[in-house]
Amino acid sequence: MTAKSNAEVTKELFVPAYLSDTESEKISGKSVSAWKDALRRFLTNKGAMLSMIILTVIILLALIGPHIFGYDIDNQDVSRANLPPKIEGLTWLPAFSGYENGVDIYKEKNISKNYWFGTDQFGRDLWTRTWKGTQISLIIALIATLADVLIGVVYGGVSGYFGGAVDNALQRILEVIAGIPSLVWIILLILIMQPGLITITIAILATSWLSMARIVRGEMLKLKNQEFVLASRTLGAGDGRIIFKHLIPNSLGMIIINTMFSVPNAIFFEAFLSFIGLGIRQPQASLGSLINDGYQMLQIHPYQTLYPGIIISLLLICFNIMGDGLRDAFDPKLRR
Amino acid sequence: MIRYILKRVGYMIVTFYVVITLTFLAMKMLPGTPFKFANRLSPEQLNQLKHYYGLDQPIPIQYLHYLWNFIHGNLGGSFQYGMQPVTEFLFQRFPISLQLGFESMIFGTVLGIFLGIVSGIYRGRFLDWGTVTLAVVFISIPSFIFAAILQYFFSVQIRIFPVIGWSGPMTHVLPVVSIGVGVMATIARFMRTEMVEVLNQDYIVTAQAKGLSTNAVIFRHAIRNAMIPIVTVIGPLTSAVVTGSLVIENIFAIPGIGSQFVDAIVTNDYPMIMGTTELYAGLFIVTILIVDVLYGVIDPRIRVSGGKSI
């Protein structure tokens, strides 16, 4: 005992101190719920937050962008073909100067209007087309993902929850489907149906639910024998109630993470199919078909590929980073 | 182990049978085919076609007919190329695609493993952060965009590499890199996760407690264990490489089956599409089988217990 502490310690302090339960709990640390904890981790992830902001901006532009200049997606006018991007006020930036190879194309063609992303070989405004195309990518991502979640969750849920023969049969089917590369499925489906938005969506759907089904099944198997489920069953809860009240809410983390990863997958496949000419048909545009159109001009007018390329890359990168962020947030084992 | 392999082979055959049947059904469901393009074919070719598909017979017979042909390596003739056998094209072009695939796979795997190991060891430091960020970017950017960027800068602007073609080593660089960076990024991420996980294992502490040097711990104990599961991503990666090669072969005008496939799709050359589809499916299925067996061979836990743990 040091002399110093001895001075502060007076006799009166040697009386019993009863700590109430709440106090002793306070001392031993508060428990944050798993969801709150995950949300907190997600919100402090700088990369994920930045991605979220970029995505929000892209989505907003996809909504309002096509209406800014009042052009249609198919407003052709050869007199203004192949104009490089020009934005008044940003002309000091080479990328938006309206110059190509040192020549002011706008002056040459005597055009006073600005085309922010330039125009294509038919004189269509690429700003309008690019954001329209972004809409398509986002719509496909949305539909594919929604349906993916529904099919995958139901399939995996049924398989994992009922187990036994049902599980066995469903798993064998799944194994065969997964044994074929998704590209092959998609191309077969597209051949049967006419290329277009719906076909692409169905084709992407046909394969993307597999991983969701697997994950949900795994979660079900893990959860269904846990105490709270057994307790609920003893209380007479039916299968449906147990699945929707207990099992799915508890697998929600995994479901959200997996959804986050299937979104970029859907966007990629649409772009890929459109790029090889199996996707959206003219005059409709998607980011993939715009890149394909622009690609023909890559050597002369690289800007025609540049903006759709940047936007789709940003979409994919941001969705992937958000997926990573969510996974890390829900699965602290992998954090740091 | 043997029993396990046999079981896998069984699944493989079933899966492949399903693919063949599905391609047949797809063929039957095609709007108006194959006579939709009859105008492009000569009368003998039409007859040949009719005979090949047994079109005058009911569908079940046609199906058996098709299976019979398939087993005998007869995939029909290409519409585009005057009914020349599809198999001939596949034989001619597949080796090129295989080479492109292998080169990309090796490029990506070697670099990816290296990056993953370094990143896992220096977890949380700048090097790790850089690798992880780079990996997300490379996983996300589609290979055709990457190819366009490479082509624009290295072929159009500074002209180091030829724009297109597949003749000398220089022509391989851009296509292989375009496909390979995705592989690299995927493997680097996977390897990093494995490495981090392995470095947290108790047996690493045991190894350190023996007084081994850091290098010995990492090389003898960590890397080997972290690398074993890499085998499992090779299946999905094969599928990604095939997808990538479709566009990359087209962009760089490489005479593989990928570019042929895209041509066939665009020109509705159905026999060619079917044949290529079946080849891809077969390739994928065999890869998965090899990966499974390989995993059993290199991981003693599975090897000795006879594959029970799978």
Add this chain to the structure above:
Amino acid sequence: MNHLLEIKDLNVIFHIFGADVQAVRGISLQLNKGETLAIVGESGSGKSVTSKAVMGLIPNPPGEIATGEILFEGRDLVKYSKKQMQKVRGKEISMIFQDPMTALNPTMKIGKQIMEGLIKHQSLSKHDAKKRAIELLQLVGIPNPEKRVDEYPHQFSGGMRQRVVIAIALACNPKILIADEPTTALDVTIQAQILDLMRDLQEKTGTAIILITHDLGVVANLAQRVAVMYGGKIVETGTLDEIFYNPKHPYTWGLLSSMPKLHAKTDKLLAIPGTPPDLSNPPKGCPFAPRCPHAMKVCTEHMPAYTELSATQKAACWLLDERAPKVDPPTTIGVGGES
């Protein structure tokens, strides 16, 4: 002052999520040649961190030894370089771990895992190292060692694996063996066998053992001296008899009374109500105060200092202050008679 190992005022901190977890807070201990010191205390009290600090195996980041000395034969291991420390580990001080199922490299043959240390520290040739590995396997009671050196860990049962882990630890005749819960993961009959083996080997080799455990039965079986840890501190230390028959700290009382019966080996014996303190924000007074049935006002305000009770026993508790009310140890302490 001729201790084999002497820890002086050791502080270990983990920096995680902006918080500093003070896992070990000012520990001092001594270990003499050939003796067995037990460290007991419930989960999270800092037992493993202490032993890892001795081994120089605190993962950094996030952990670091903030202050303190670890004197091994008079030399301070804290100041050792990485290289110097590698020469100590496995040769002078070695360690066995709680879970034999995960402590061995699954893809390396048992023999090779034993040989590694021998090759490194004793510069044996591969051939000699293998011969020695077989001897060691024999020594730890593995039948048919010539054949089993070439097998993989998963071909061994849990108890057998723990024997292998012990063989690895003893390979270079270390002066100190740290056993971190060596029997917790094993079932009861195997536990007894492993403990017997450790006692046997200690008699043969004269190695000093630091035994970390939750299980007071194991302590009674093996140890000569005991240190009781709570909240990153040693709250009481003494000889086996002093701790079992004349404990002075309320936490030690709690430990002893929650032990059902000396030889009934069970993991779930620490049934003291409440949870251990949050070490990222440790209380400024006695760490046990929130759970202590005898807590006084002074306990929450001021850290109790050690009171020397004998040449070998001391405890940190305000009850030992002359101003404190007299409190008798509970009668439930289940030691009497037996042992």
